[in-house]
Amino acid sequence: MYDPIFWQLLDIRDPEVISLGLGEPIFNVPDPVKEGVIEAIKSDFTHYTSTRGIPELREAIAEKLKAENFIDVSPDNIIVTCGTSEALFYSVMAVVNPGDEVILPDPCYVSYPPYVAFSGGKVVYVGLNEDKGFSIDLESIKEKITDRTKAIIVNFPSNPTGAVLSKDDARGLAEVADDYGVVVISDEIYEGITYEERSYSPAAFSDNVVTVNGFSKAFAMTGLRIGYVAVKNEEILKGILRLHQYSMICASSISQKAAYYALRYSNDSVKWIVEEFRKRRDLIVNGLNKLGFKCPKPKGAFYVFPKIPDWGLSSTEFVVKMFKEAKVAAVPGIAFGEHGEGHVRFSYSNTIENIKQALDRLEGFIANNYALQRGAKAKTS
Ligand SMILES: Cc1ncc(COP(=O)(O)O)c(C=O)c1O
Structure with missing residues (x-):
């Protein structure tokens, strides 16, 4: 091993x-993001914000999710976090109880197995086939689902394989979530970086999906530590909010302003x-x-x-x-x-x-x- x-x-x-x-991207943050940082400092925007995140950023995220990802979610169902990492960790913590099973693709991002371990869950791997471009295999996932299965974590575009999620597979995954009553946690951090084909979001097809995204990759904002989670299920939302509130209070005010400038002015x-x-x-x-x-x-x-x-x-x-x-x-x-x-x-x-x-x-x-x-x-x- x-x-x-x-x-x-x-x-x-x-x-x-x-x-x-x-x-991480070798590029520096876009100029509008730098302006957002400077603007935050100049205007003394350096205090705690609301735990969920500043309203204008959550509104901008909700608009982006609707226009680009076909996810219809209210700003109230979005929590701004310290990077996608926090959003992922707390999504797993909010969904998974000790003894629950979590399906992970293999290969997958290195942090997923530890998140599952921290929550007391058990990892169940579904091997991806390189001959099929490391795409998700819905039949193999269904075979691995048991009474204890709580969640499936997916990541498209993928680290490490670069695979994207087709529209059919996004819909298929959403159907699995609905049919089997499991939660899909969809890590879409590389979503902005696609070439010939785009990657689709399962949350466009089901409410049983927790969508996690951030600003580290497409906007090269790794050091600003800013991300978000969008979830319709009120119980999961409340769970993530409590974890975020009592551990972080809120994401950095300066980074939230920068993220707003990223979404509004950095396309x-x-x-x-x-x-x-x-x-x-x-x-x-x-x-x-x-x-x-x-x-x-x-x-x-x-x-x-x-x-x-x-x-x-x-x-x-x-x-x-x-x-x-x-x-x-x-x-x-x-x-x-x-x-x-x-x-x-x-x-x-x-x-x-x-x-x-x-x-x-x-x-x-x-x-x-x-x-x-x-x-x-x-x-x-
Ligand atoms: C698949 C995946 N998810 C999440 C992250 C963490 O992103 P963030 O910087 O937003 O915490 C990374 C970082 O490399 C990643 O590759």
């Missing part, structure tokens, strides 16, 4: 290392960020495929999740070897679950120059270690 301690063995402070492990910046990511995605996908990795083109987020060529290495062994010999950092697929084994997650949130250099280093690394082996294989085939 993956051991996070292994990171401590790798000296990521080495200035020569090119990190393709980063889970062009998001378009620019997506186009910049698209160039990097195409570069790394082409480069990795030429080097022998099986690397499909992801539809969203800023990660590729290729299969490591058959060199007899586990994903952790490969990442450690690549780090030591090529000075390129990435995350082993096993970090995201058993079905991630054999894969590696490269983030293309880096400069074009660094991505090119990382690919050159990888080419040298492969030539040094595996050229002979590849040649030998070619001869026998």
Whole structure:
């Protein structure tokens, strides 16, 4: 099993290392967001706000959810949180009781299993099939549902796979939620970053969905720690509100103002960020495929999740070897679950120059270690 301690063995402070492990945009926040921050400070908007969040931000979020995600939710059913992380954690805490089962896709974002553990729940994995583009398999989910199943957590666009949720699958997931009486917790943090196809929200089709989103990725606002949760179910809403109230009181007033400016004035910046990511995605996908990795083109987020060529290495062994010999950092697929084994997650949130250099280093690394082996294989085939 993956051991996070292994990171401590790798000296990521080495200035020569090119990190393709980063889970945040390399871009800075859009100018309107900076203006929002300055405006908040200048106008002394630095006190506690209402626990739910400032009304103008919740109204802007409700408008966005209706126009872009087809989710009809009142601002009163939205809570502004300290990042998507808080929204996710408290959604799980509000829904799951000790002994309840929670279905997670495998591979999935690294924080989901701990959230379930903190709530006393039990994780039940549903393996995703790479041949189907790591899309959700509704039949496998139904097979795993028992009397104890309380929730299903999904994340589209996905970290680590870049898969998006099709309209049919979003509707199908909503039907599963309604038919089986389970709550879908939908983490849509990468929603703004999609390329050829958009990703759909299950909450457009069912009220049994808790939608979680934030400003860290599409608006590059990771350090401002601002997100939100939208939920129609009053009991779940109350639960999340109590947890938020007694632990955080409210999200940062300055970040709330910044988030308002993000939604109202930063759409062009998001378009620019997506186009910049698209160039990097195409570069790394082409480069990795030429080097022998099986690397499909992801539809969203800023990660590729290729299969490591058959060199007899586990994903952790490969990442450690690549780090030591090529000075390129990435995350082993096993970090995201058993079905991630054999894969590696490269983030293309880096400069074009660094991505090119990382690919050159990888080419040298492969030539040094595996050229002979590849040649030998070619001869026998
Ligand atoms: C899938 C997923 N959900 C949530 C988060 C956390 O986002 P936030 O910065 O809004 O807490 C991340 C961060 O990498 C993520 O990848």
